[in-house]
Structure formats: structure tokens, C-alpha cells
Amino acid sequence: MAISKQKKQQTVAQLKEMLGRSQAVILSEYRGLTATQMAAVRNRLRPLDSKFVVAKNSLLARSLQEAGMPVPDDMLKGPTAIGFCFGDFREPTRTLWDFARETDILVIKGGLLGDSVLSSETVRSLMNLPSTETLRAQALAGIQAPASGLVGVLDGALSGLLRVFEARAEQMGTA
Secondary structure, eight states: OOOOHHHHHHHHHHHHHHHHHOSEEEEEEOTTOOHHHHHHHHHHHGGGTEEEEEEOHHHHHHHHHHTTOOOOGGGSSSSEEEEEESSOSHHHHHHHHHHHHHHSOOEEEEEEETTEEEEHHHHHHHTTSOOHHHHHHHHHHHHHHHHHHHHHHHHHHHHHHHHHHHHHHHHHHHO
């Protein structure tokens, strides 16, 4: 059954809106998944501030183009399901990979992160990235390390100088 032009425009607008809000987009092939399995993966992603949507490749390509994002033509072949990660993308990515491993049906084709097209291997590595808080803590530690080292060096030099003065004062006091 053909989709009306108005329905297509509405779908493109919805996809474009979700693309704009999404931190990462994961493209997968869902051929062979049952309705129950699709509902299961959607239920797993819902608490992670993510959505799993099926869309026609042509409408997704048009949405990506209108959103100013790259269009990965090689990934838009066959039935495509899109995982939108609106919050932190590590857990939804892990959830999709786990589901793909469990079912042996879902295939992760790749994804988008900002203006970058990601291969399936790169998408897999996203789930192993440290959290934003961990990255901030590591950056802060890297910034603080030189200052801490300088304080340690100055403290050691001042302590040594103080010991020299104390030893000299003892020598002068006994003489």
C-alpha cells in the first residue's frame, strides 16, 4: 500500500526532529525479527532515553539530508531500523549489541555520531567509552597533575632549606 505524500512529509519531519535531538544514531538490519522481539528491544531501550524506529530508507535519507547530516548510502540498503540515543549513547549501544548477540538476527550496520559516519566496529567501541563524568575527572586530573608536581617540588626544596637552617642554628648554638 502506497504512503500518501502528506504521511511521508510527516514521517520525514519526525525523523528529522529525532535526528536533531539524538546524540548518536545506530543503523541496523532487522530482517527476521518477530513483532515480539521488536517490542522487546524497544522496551529495553525505552528506560535508556532511546527509541528504536523502523523507517523507509528513502525517507531516512531525505531526513538526514534535510538535517544536514551525512547520508550513508551503503548502510541504507535492506530493511533498516534506527536506534536514536537521546541521552548517553553507551548503554543503548550496549543494549543493541547484546540483543543482536542474543537473537543472531539483528545486524548492526553502523551509525552516525555528529557529522561522522561510523562503521559497525566503531559503533561497538562506543559502548566501551568511559562516561562523561569519568572523562571530565580524567581531564581535571591531567590539568591538576603539573600543579601538584610543582607544589611537591617546591615543598621538598623549602623543607630541605629549612633543615639546612635548623642544622646551622644548632651548630651556632653549641659553639
